[in-house]
Amino acid sequence: MKYYYSDGEESYNSYDDDDSENYSSSVEDDAMDEDESCQSDGDDVGGDVVSDNDDDMPQAAERNDKGYIFETEADVRKRQDEVTASVSELLSVPWGLAAVFLRHCRWDAERLENEWFADERRVREAVGLTAEQGDAATSVNDRPLTCAICFDVHSAGEMISAGCAHYYCRECWGGYIHAAVGDGARCLVLRCPDPSCGAPVTRELVREVFAAGEDDDDDRARYEAFVVRSYVEEGTSKYVRWCPGPGCTLAVRAEPGSAPYEVACCKCRHVFCFRCGEEAHRPASCGTAREWVTKNSSDGENDNWVVANTKHCPSCRVAIEKNQGCNHMTCAAPCLHQFCWICLGAWSEHGGNYYHCNRYVAHAPENAREEERREHAKASLERYIHFYERWAAHGSSMKKAREDLERLEGGALAGFAEANGVSQAELGCLEEALALIMESRRVLRWTYPFVYYMDPVRDGKKIELCEHIQGEAEDSLEKLHKCVESEWDELKVTAAAPGAEFDAATAAVFAAAFKEYMLKLFVLNTATRNHLKMLVEGFESGLPEFEGTL
Amino acid sequence: MANSNLPRRIIKETQRLLSEPAPGISASPSEENMRYFNVMILGPSQSPYEGGVFKLELFLPEEYPMAPPKVRFLTKIYHPNIDKLGRICLDILKDKWSPALQIRTVLLSIQALLSAPNPDDPLADNVAKHWKANEAEAVETAKEWTRVYASGA
Ligand SMILES: [Zn+2]
Ligand SMILES: [Zn+2]
Ligand SMILES: [Zn+2]
Ligand SMILES: [Zn+2]
Ligand SMILES: [Zn+2]
Ligand SMILES: [Zn+2]
Numbered sequence: 001m002k003y004y005y006s007d008g009e010e011s012y013n014s015y016d017d018d019d020s021e022n023y024s025s026s027v028e029d030d031a032m033d034e035d036e037s038c039q040s041d042g043d044d045v046g047g048d049v050v051s052d053n054d055d056d057m058p059q060a061a062e063r064n065d066k067g068y069i070f071e072t073e074a075d076v077r078k079r080q081d082e083v084t085a086s087v088s089e090l091l092s093v094p095w096g097l098a099a100v101f102l103r104h105c106r107w108d109a110e111r112l113e114n115e116w117f118a119d120e121r122r123v124r125e126a127v128g129l130t131a132e133q134g135d136a137a138t139s140v141n142d143r144p145l146t147c148a149i150c151f152d153v154h155s156a157g158e159m160i161s162a163g164c165a166h167y168y169c170r171e172c173w174g175g176y177i178h179a180a181v182g183d184g185a186r187c188l189v190l191r192c193p194d195p196s197c198g199a200p201v202t203r204e205l206v207r208e209v210f211a212a213g214e215d216d217d218d219d220r221a222r223y224e225a226f227v228v229r230s231y232v233e234e235g236t237s238k239y240v241r242w243c244p245g246p247g248c249t250l251a252v253r254a255e256p257g258s259a260p261y262e263v264a265c266c267k268c269r270h271v272f273c274f275r276c277g278e279e280a281h282r283p284a285s286c287g288t289a290r291e292w293v294t295k296n297s298s299d300g301e302n303d304n305w306v307v308a309n310t311k312h313c314p315s316c317r318v319a320i321e322k323n324q325g326c327n328h329m330t331c332a333a334p335c336l337h338q339f340c341w342i343c344l345g346a347w348s349e350h351g352g353n354y355y356h357c358n359r360y361v362a363h364a365p366e367n368a369r370e371e372e373r374r375e376h377a378k379a380s381l382e383r384y385i386h387f388y389e390r391w392a393a394h395g396s397s398m399k400k401a402r403e404d405l406e407r408l409e410g411g412a413l414a415g416f417a418e419a420n421g422v423s424q425a426e427l428g429c430l431e432e433a434l435a436l437i438m439e440s441r442r443v444l445r446w447t448y449p450f451v452y453y454m455d456p457v458r459d460g461k462k463i464e465l466c467e468h469i470q471g472e473a474e475d476s477l478e479k480l481h482k483c484v485e486s487e488w489d490e491l492k493v494t495a496a497a498p499g500a501e502f503d504a505a506t507a508a509v510f511a512a513a514f515k516e517y518m519l520k521l522f523v524l525n526t527a528t529r530n531h532l533k534m535l536v537e538g539f540e541s542g543l544p545e546f547e548g549t550l
Numbered sequence: 551m552a553n554s555n556l557p558r559r560i561i562k563e564t565q566r567l568l569s570e571p572a573p574g575i576s577a578s579p580s581e582e583n584m585r586y587f588n589v590m591i592l593g594p595s596q597s598p599y600e601g602g603v604f605k606l607e608l609f610l611p612e613e614y615p616m617a618p619p620k621v622r623f624l625t626k627i628y629h630p631n632i633d634k635l636g637r638i639c640l641d642i643l644k645d646k647w648s649p650a651l652q653i654r655t656v657l658l659s660i661q662a663l664l665s666a667p668n669p670d671d672p673l674a675d676n677v678a679k680h681w682k683a684n685e686a687e688a689v690e691t692a693k694e695w696t697r698v699y700a701s702g703a
Contacts, residue, residue, distance in 0.1 A: 149615055149649045152558045166650070176649055179616040191651040193644075 015073050034146045035117065065157055068254040068274065070266050071226060076240070076251050083109050091116055096137035096204030097163075099227070100127050103188065107235040122131040128164075128198025136163035137204040147172055149193065160208060162192045164199035171210040175217070178202070180220045188226055203227060244277045245270030269402070271442065283539035284446040292449035296388065313337055314344045325400035325437070326481040327357075327393065342393055358390060358470045387452040393444035398438050404484070405434040419496050420510065433484050436525060440477045444470065447539060469538045474530040480524040483517075491517050560610060563653050570687040575657045576609065587659060588619075593700065594665045598692035599627070602700030606636070606660070608653065618647035619656055628688075628695040630678035631668040637664070639673035682700050 070081075087109055088098035104127050105112040116123050121131070128319075141159040146152065149172035159167035168176070172193075176495035180187040190201040203223075210220040232251055234242050243390040244450045245268035252263050254274055262280040264271045273289070313320050315337035320329060327341040338347040343357040407429060415425045453548050492511045564584065566649040567577045578587075589606040593599030594655040605624040611617050621643060623636035631639040642651060642659055674676030 149559070150557070151562045172649065175616045178611065194653060195646075195648050393662045 001336055069261055070243075070328045071240075071253055073249055073251070075234060077224075080107070080228060081351065083107070087112060093135050094137040094202075094204060096202030097129075097200075099203055100200045103230055103234065105236075107231050110453065112235070128200050129197070131163050133199060137202040138208055139163055139167075141167040147177070152427050160205065162197075162199040162201050162205055164192050164194070164197050166194040166197055166199075167193050168193060170200060170209055173205075176204055176221065177209060177221050181219050181226070185226050185230070187223055188230055200419065238398050241267060241268060241274065241277060244272050271439075280442060280450075281442055281446040283536055284450040288449050289446065291453070292391075295384075313441075314339050314346075324485050325397035325404070325441075326485050327397070328482050342390060358467055358474055383456075384452070387448045391445050391448040394441045395446075395484050398445065401434050401437040401441065401481070401484075405431060405438070408434065416492070416495070420514070421507075422514065424520065429518060429525065430484065430488070433480055433521055435483050436528055436532070436544035437477065437484065440528060443532060443536060444473060444477065450539060469531075470536050473528075473535040475523070476528045476531045480528045482525050483521055486509055487517065487520075552569065559615060567653060572654055572658055572661075574661060577653060577657060585614075587653070591657065591664070593696060594661060598666045599629075599652045599664045599696050599700070602627075602696035604664075608656075608680045610653075614652055615649040615652075618651075619653060620645050621656060621660065626695060628677060628692040628700040629664070630667050630681045631663055631675055635676045637673065641669060652654050 007206060015434050038281075084095050084099045084102060087102055088095040088260050089521065090113065091098060091101070093101070100111055101116070102109065102516075104123065105115060112123070124131075135162065139159075139161050140157050141154070142156055144153055144155045145159055145167050147159060147169040148166070149168050154169045154511060156537045159169050160173060161167045164217050177187065177190065178195055180190045187201075191197065192199040192201070206220065232242060240251055242248075243252055243265040245262075248265060248268040248270060250265060250267050250275065253264070254263075260339065261273065261275075261282060262271060263274045272278065273280050273286060276286040277289060278286070278289045284292070312318065313331040313335060316335040316514055320331065320341075328347055329339050329341045331337040331339070339345065340347055345452065346358060389454075413427050413430070413469055416422075417427055447466065447470050451463055451470075454463050455464075456463065490511055494513045496506070496510070561584075561662045566580055568629055571577070572685040574594065575589070577589045578588045579587050587608040587610075589608050591606065593602035603624075603646070604627060605670060607624055609620045611620060619636060622703060623632055623638065625636075626634075627636075633639075633674065642648075642656060642674065669681035670671060680691070
């Protein structure tokens, strides 16, 4: 299942835009092939992809074609424990303290070593340790004492401290840690309860406190979850992040120096920007994507949503619900009016070789001065809605394509192949088309914010070119999407129902229709892939020849 | 009975508050609910609140001592860290709370806050502004309020 823009070494130009974020890419090629190497959650894949020391990176071969690997939470935890153990040994401190020092240095072992050997005392003080305390992560009382929290007397060995002189009973420690865990990540910077003491509460102490009771399993597990989250989320290493896909628990680790532009999760299939965690937004920059998403939520998400999802047939005014991914709408009988979901224009005007529904035409007041025109065009809500609608529509079509693909892969395709005596390999084109549609929708979706933030007056020429490329790509994509949706449905009518007899005449009709369909699909796939390639190249190159000209 | 399950710590704290009260502070539990305390704090000398008797309520939530007590002024007071509902801006009542602190420490801290108002960490914005713009005048207002609202009526 490959659907990349090109098959060779092709990599996209690093993208250079308003916020001058550069992407080294080259990671596209095998992104989806991860399926083979990625194992299900919980499996320990650490062994084959992660070598022993922490700054290791994927093997050279892997590095060249992927630039990133997936890890389960267990893998991440294992690496975290390994680095903690090695630091503990190097600095000769208990591992609980090693973890505290490491967190202070954002889990960067090298930085910690440098700081430690330059000024050990400063590192200790920074995490609240005093010279007197020494290097204990925990200690127990050697004589009966009164717990300063519950006021009960406990005999020797029943109380514990964070290595300092303030002993509390296990029950009170349990309550103390429970309250902190309930507040969230605060539990990671918890100190000794004595207000005058800064001794850090370490993982070692937490383990000891919760060693006894089973009731505490929840707290302990939640605490440990914060520990591993800290490693990923607070870690220096900009090279690890969680897959932001809903409910997904995989982490993605990139090789240093490369922040992959796009990562496709091998488990949940979410495609996201490694840099900012947003849905993959090429060709828009991270800055543009962030600004756009913020704008959408601040301008009243609901209103936008309503605008983007409620439409009426332009001919008979009946309310239309869009339930297909394709934007070519046909109103219900008897109207049967064909129109474009996006602009509500007649579909007949969209055919041919120029799809021109993507272009925003500002209705600037007549004879306004240039400055006013510029302001008007930029600020107008109408302009925003134009871009928002198209951005949102591509998004929902993308989702639809994804559901279709999942259904096909979930058995629909195999069923069809079996009933009609065709091989599943022959139908690969269909899966390829849906994957290509998803990707094209996503890229096209983000070309809208890209153009939205261009200056309609200054960049007029450039916008025109962008919109031209965009229109071509959309034209080709809509044809492909229609072919995969309604034309596929038509083909299915000529096909055999599962289990039904397939007489010779029907078989011949089907075979001819099938052949024709597959050829058409192949042609549309190729055209769409080429348009997508042009689109990305055009936008990412920044269209320099049109810079500032009018 | 609301009081039957009272942790030993609360009983001990209460006994000590009653038997060895801190100077200028009295705190006594309500008979119906031993987690609810009626508190009186005398305005510290050398402060704009000198001569005033300030009533507060203090409540120990279920989670106490893992969660801080809830305290509120009942007497009106002109102070940059206390708002018109009597709520108090004090770190140990929020994120700096520790179960190793006690009712006594909390009340002593509130008493200290009366001696040293901190307009840089305000709760009552307009009072804090007044305090920073014209401290002498703000202090006069605080004294006036003390006379009007806190003179032991
Ligand atoms: Zn205790
Ligand atoms: Zn301590
Ligand atoms: Zn995922
Ligand atoms: Zn990004
Ligand atoms: Zn109609
Ligand atoms: Zn249109």
